[in-house]
Structure formats: C-alpha cells, structure tokens
Amino acid sequence: MNPKTLRMTLVTALALGLAAPATALACGGKDGKDKGAHFQRKDTNQDGFLTEAEVGAERWQRIKVADSNKDNKVSKDEMMAAFKEGKLGKRHGQRKS
Numbered sequence: 001m002n003p004k005t006l007r008m009t010l011v012t013a014l015a016l017g018l019a020a021p022a023t024a025l026a027c028g029g030k031d032g033k034d035k036g037a038h039f040q041r042k043d044t045n046q047d048g049f050l051t052e053a054e055v056g057a058e059r060w061q062r063i064k065v066a067d068s069n070k071d072n073k074v075s076k077d078e079m080m081a082a083f084k085e086g087k088l089g090k091r092h093g094q095r096k097s
Contacts, residue, residue: 039076049073063088 001009040046044054051073052060066074066082082088 036076039079049075050079 039050042050042055050063052064055063063074063079063082064072065087066079068078068081079088
C-alpha cells in the first residue's frame with residue numbers, strides 16, 4: 001500500500017470512528033430502536049437540547065457541527081438535519097448508493 005492510500009484509509013477510518021457516537025445519540029443506539037432515547041438520556045435538564053456540559057467536550061466537538069443557529073446547543077431536529085446533510089455521517093439503517 002502506498003503512503004497516499006494508507007493516509008486516505010486512516011483519515012476515512014478516523015472520520016467514521018468520530019461519526020458513530022454522534023449517530024448513536026440521535027438514532028437511539030446501536031440497533032436504531034427507540035429513536036431519540038439516547039438523546040433524551042443525554043439531555044439531563046430535559047430542555048430539548050444537548051450542550052457541551054451535558055455530553056462532554058470530546059463528544060461536543062463531534063456534534064457541534066449540527067448547531068445550525070450557533071446558539072451552543074443542539075436540538076434533535078438540528079442533529080437529524082445534520083445527518084441528512086451528511087455533516088455527521090450516515091444514520092442507522094441507511095446506506096448511500
């Protein structure tokens with residue numbers, strides 16, 4: 001494997017690894033059942049938004065791209081829109097053709 005191919009493989013693997021936890025937040029976990037349950041568990045103050053304080057700095061770095069109105073909190077609708085736009089990766093059960 002040449003260095004360029006190896007580098008692209010590593011970058012792709014890293015991107016997928018970072019997208020998976022954000023996907024689980026909006027889709028309800030590994031099997032996609034109970035959509036939104038994980039989001040609700042992380043939304044500790046039950047205000048309908050996730051913030052850095054609720055999800056932690058590492059996860060926040062991955063999901064803050066969904067904050068379309070830049071208010072430093074992410075709603076479930078913003079997160080789902082980010083999935084549809086490809087900002088957070090693929091949703092569970094969906095594959096790009």
